[in-house]
C-alpha cells in the first residue's frame with residue numbers, strides 16, 4: 001500500500017526533490033512536482049549538448065606511449 005498523501009512529511013527512505021529539496025511525491029519521483037521534473041529535464045538536455053571533455057584531446061604530433069605487450 002503506497003501512501004498518496006501529497007503533503008506527507010518526509011519519511012525514512014523517502015527521497016528529496018533534487019531541484020528544490022522538498023519531499024518527492026510518488027507521481028513525480030524523484031521530484032516533488034512536474035515543474036521540477038521539467039527543470040531537471042531541461043538541465044539534462046543542456047548538459048547533453050555540451051559534452052564534458054575530461055579526457056585530454058589526442059595530440060597527433062605527440063608520441064603516444066604504448067603499453068608493452
Ligand SMILES: [Zn+2]
Pocket residue numbers: 017018019020021022031032033036
Ligand atoms: Zn521540487
